[in-house]
Amino acid sequence: MHKNLLLGVEAIGQGAIDGGISGVYAYPGTPSTEITEYIQANEITKEKGIRSKWSANEKTAYEAALGMSYAGKRTMVCMKHVGLNVAADAFMNSAITGINGGMVVTVADDPSMHSSQNEQDSRFYAKFAMIPVLEPTNQQEAYEMTREGFQLSEDLGVPVMVRITTRLAHSRAGIKRKEVIAENDLILPSNPSQFVLLPAIARKQYKGLLDKQYLFEQASEDSKYNSFTKGTDKSLGIIACGITHNYLAENYKDDECPYSILKLSQYPIPGKLLAKFEDCCEEVLVLEDGYPIVEEAVKGIFKKDMKVSGRLTGALPRDGELNADLVALSLGKEVEKTVSIPEIVTNRPPALCQGCGHMDMYDALNEAVNVYSKGRVFSDIGCYTLGALPPYKSIYSCVDMGASITMAKGASDAGLIPAIAVIGDSTFTHSGITGLLDAINDKANVVIVISDNEAVSMTGGQESSAVGKIESICEGVGVDPAHIRVETPMRKNHDKMVQIFNEEIAYDGVSVIIFRRDCIQVLAKRKKIKPVSLK
Amino acid sequence: MKVDIILAGVGGQGILSIASIIGDAVLSENLFLKQAETHGMSQRGGAVVSHLRISDSEIASDLIPTGSADLIISVEPMESLRYLPFLSSNGYLVTNTTPFENIVNYPDINDIIAEVKKQPHFVAIDADKIAADLGNKRVSNVVILGAATPFIKITPEKIEAGIKRIFGRKGDKIVELNLKAFKAGLEFALKNS
Ligand SMILES: Cc1ncc(C[n+]2csc(CCOP(=O)(O)OP(=O)(O)O)c2C)c(N)n1
Numbered sequence: 001m002h003k004n005l006l007l008g009v010e011a012i013g014q015g016a017i018d019g020g021i022s023g024v025y026a027y028p029g030t031p032s033t034e035i036t037e038y039i040q041a042n043e044i045t046k047e048k049g050i051r052s053k054w055s056a057n058e059k060t061a062y063e064a065a066l067g068m069s070y071a072g073k074r075t076m077v078c079m080k081h082v083g084l085n086v087a088a089d090a091f092m093n094s095a096i097t098g099i100n101g102g103m104v105v106t107v108a109d110d111p112s113m114h115s116s117q118n119e120q121d122s123r124f125y126a127k128f129a130m131i132p133v134l135e136p137t138n139q140q141e142a143y144e145m146t147r148e149g150f151q152l153s154e155d156l157g158v159p160v161m162v163r164i165t166t167r168l169a170h171s172r173a174g175i176k177r178k179e180v181i182a183e184n185d186l187i188l189p190s191n192p193s194q195f196v197l198l199p200a201i202a203r204k205q206y207k208g209l210l211d212k213q214y215l216f217e218q219a220s221e222d223s224k225y226n227s228f229t230k231g232t233d234k235s236l237g238i239i240a241c242g243i244t245h246n247y248l249a250e251n252y253k254d255d256e257c258p259y260s261i262l263k264l265s266q267y268p269i270p271g272k273l274l275a276k277f278e279d280c281c282e283e284v285l286v287l288e289d290g291y292p293i294v295e296e297a298v299k300g301i302f303k304k305d306m307k308v309s310g311r312l313t314g315a316l317p318r319d320g321e322l323n324a325d326l327v328a329l330s331l332g333k334e335v336e337k338t339v340s341i342p343e344i345v346t347n348r349p350p351a352l353c354q355g356c357g358h359m360d361m362y363d364a365l366n367e368a369v370n371v372y373s374k375g376r377v378f379s380d381i382g383c384y385t386l387g388a389l390p391p392y393k394s395i396y397s398c399v400d401m402g403a404s405i406t407m408a409k410g411a412s413d414a415g416l417i418p419a420i421a422v423i424g425d426s427t428f429t430h431s432g433i434t435g436l437l438d439a440i441n442d443k444a445n446v447v448i449v450i451s452d453n454e455a456v457s458m459t460g461g462q463e464s465s466a467v468g469k470i471e472s473i474c475e476g477v478g479v480d481p482a483h484i485r486v487e488t489p490m491r492k493n494h495d496k497m498v499q500i501f502n503e504e505i506a507y508d509g510v511s512v513i514i515f516r517r518d519c520i521q522v523l524a525k526r527k528k529i530k531p532v533s534l535k
Numbered sequence: 536m537k538v539d540i541i542l543a544g545v546g547g548q549g550i551l552s553i554a555s556i557i558g559d560a561v562l563s564e565n566l567f568l569k570q571a572e573t574h575g576m577s578q579r580g581g582a583v584v585s586h587l588r589i590s591d592s593e594i595a596s597d598l599i600p601t602g603s604a605d606l607i608i609s610v611e612p613m614e615s616l617r618y619l620p621f622l623s624s625n626g627y628l629v630t631n632t633t634p635f636e637n638i639v640n641y642p643d644i645n646d647i648i649a650e651v652k653k654q655p656h657f658v659a660i661d662a663d664k665i666a667a668d669l670g671n672k673r674v675s676n677v678v679i680l681g682a683a684t685p686f687i688k689i690t691p692e693k694i695e696a697g698i699k700r701i702f703g704r705k706g707d708k709i710v711e712l713n714l715k716a717f718k719a720g721l722e723f724a725l726k727n728s
Binding site for chain 2: 003005007030031033034114115167168169170171172173174243246247249250253323324325328335336337338339340341342344345346347348349350351352353383386390458459
């Protein structure tokens with residue numbers, strides 16, 4: 001049984017390599033990051049010269065992937081669920097342009113928000129764009145679906161989504177590999193206006209997308225990943241989407257499940273298969289790790305008036321990740337009685353690492369703004385978001401990447417002065433530059449701190465697009481060079497840093513303060529010393 | 536045959552190296568394995584857990600259902616208690632007794648150890664001290680792995696082979712040190728469980 005032990009994300013990376021990609025495009029984001037890292041580190045990538053460097057954000061990644069597809073090559077773009085919001089314009093329209101070379105859009109959702117701001121379900125986006133989705137049950141399916149996804153995309157003429165959740169992304173299992181498919185040749189689309197979405201052309205293309213829907217559904221009917229298992233007990237039928245099929249199986253380890261089961265791992269929902277399932281049950285339970293999307297949809301598809309339960313009816317929790325225990329309860333099965341966590345156990349939230357420059361930044365910031373009323377510091381997404389927790393409690397917002405600068409500007413426009421933004425280097429180049437331009441054009445009175453650790457640290461220390469470019473970007477956008485301040489965030493520079501804050505808060509205009517020091521984790525990796533977490 | 540193991544610790548303590556040694560041993564035994572890990576935000580000094588499932592038949596869920604783990608292996612005493620709801624009534628708790636205090640409100644360690652000792656089946660081992668006595672505190676992980684081995688249903692020889700393969704590229708000295716750490720943990724458990 002010689003198998004490779006791979007994480008779900010690594011299985012996807014291997015699937016893409018073996019599926020014949022010429023390039024992968026991505027911006028890091030838990031739980032999707034390791035897909036691209038796996039491809040970057042792979043021997044075949046080096047041999048074949050598969051393109052794999054990080055992009056500045058998910059939108060640029062998506063568009064570059066679409067360009068590679070235009071040129072006839074197979075490509076994958078990866079992101080976390082909220083990354084698809086950033087790429088949404090390109091995503092929605094790419095369903096209408098269609099593809100040339102096979103294109104797989106891999107999105108990793110994070111139900112229970114282990115490392116995210118929300119738990120949106122990317123299957124909704126796929127339905128919105130009207131493209132097929134592959135939702136693997138396990139690591140082997142993740143590998144095979146990705147590998148075969150490029151062919152499916154070429155057969156159907158649209159990008160195909162592979163949707164996973166954190167649990168599958170970060171769980172390891174043995175994978176059986178298949179042969180490597182050769183890369184496509186460079187070949188342009190046969191229709192030169194395919195990608196020109198002028199209204200007249202877009203209308204035609206959109207009709208084409210609508211006309212193809214039955215093909216997508218037929219692909220789901222024929223998919224080996226969807227299956228119907230007839231049960232002996234007609235009182236209930238179970239639809240198990242993606243990974244939830246495992247939770248169902250976990251509950252029937254020792255005995256056969258008496259109910260009919262529809263295993264659903266490819267969308268759109270296959271109508272004929274669903275009808276067959278419908279004939280074999282009187283009531284339906286829907287298991288899905290995400291929003292109640294299938295639960296809502298099937299109600300409109302069933303011919304008979306059928307009771308459908310799931311997350312909407314309270315049979316399962318409305319939010320959070322599912323597991324075998326929750327599925328057991330929804331089936332009326334008993335779960336093992338367990339002891340509770342002893343009261344003495346306290347929470348251990350993540351914390352900034354000892355030796356992290358963000359700490360010195362917050363120490364100085366707190367001292368400088370303590371003379372004003374609270375609630376003036378807008379922040380962003382990255383390690384520095386931990387500044388919301390004690391002992392710092394410095395920041396009052398964390399919404400979406402780049403929002404610190406624009407929200408500070410809006411609050412300042414409203415009269416909240418001083419208004420301060422705290423943003424990381426990678427977040428700045430991801431989505432901060434355009435906001436800075438707005439602030440400049442509007443002569444806003446804001447202080448923008450770029451807490452620059454020269455890496456994308458929250459997601460594991462990837463290379464930041466911002467390295468070596470921040471001052472020139474700020475100048476280029478129009479920040480007065482006298483108000484671009486650079487300092488090293490260290491204990492011994494504390495007074496200087498507070499002084500810089502005071503001076504720039506006093507300035508009526510756009511100030512950018514760059515506090516630059518290497519991420520301690522990245523430094524440690526380079527020097528191979530082990531950092532410790534702070535008390 | 537099935538063994539369900541919860542591996543617990545704090546981000547950065549390296550519970551995943553324990554997992555990879557067991558994983559290596561499992562694959563050489565032609566068994567099935569699933570191992571769910573914690574990546575992302577919690578790796579910054581937060582509580583981290585890995586669910587490691589071993590079986591001679593196909594494994595369904597990546598997560599261990601509550602009340603059914605055979606074993607909790609923890610490199611940190613308070614973390615060992617956090618996952619008690621997963622432990623089956625005849626399961627074993629194997630934990631390091633040296634606390635990792637990176638929070639201001641860390642409870643009194645004596646209360647923590649008292650709680651550990653309330654468990655029907657436990658091994659409480661000062662792995663940090665044993666590792667330090669062997670010359671390197673960093674191998675305390677492997678001391679704990681040794682202490683857990685009597686309950687993993689894989690022979691110590693297979694796990695030693697895993698250690699050799701995993702640490703092989705780091706040189707003979709490192710392999711030796713880890714084997715010593717492993718044996719020290721194993722001996723302790725055989726005497727104290
Ligand atoms: C749209 C979007 N993409 C990706 C992420 C994942 N993400 C969260 S923080 C972060 C890194 C930010 O890096 P930087 O701003 O340099 O801060 P650092 O963590 O290095 O302090 C990333 C990629 C996200 N939350 N949202």
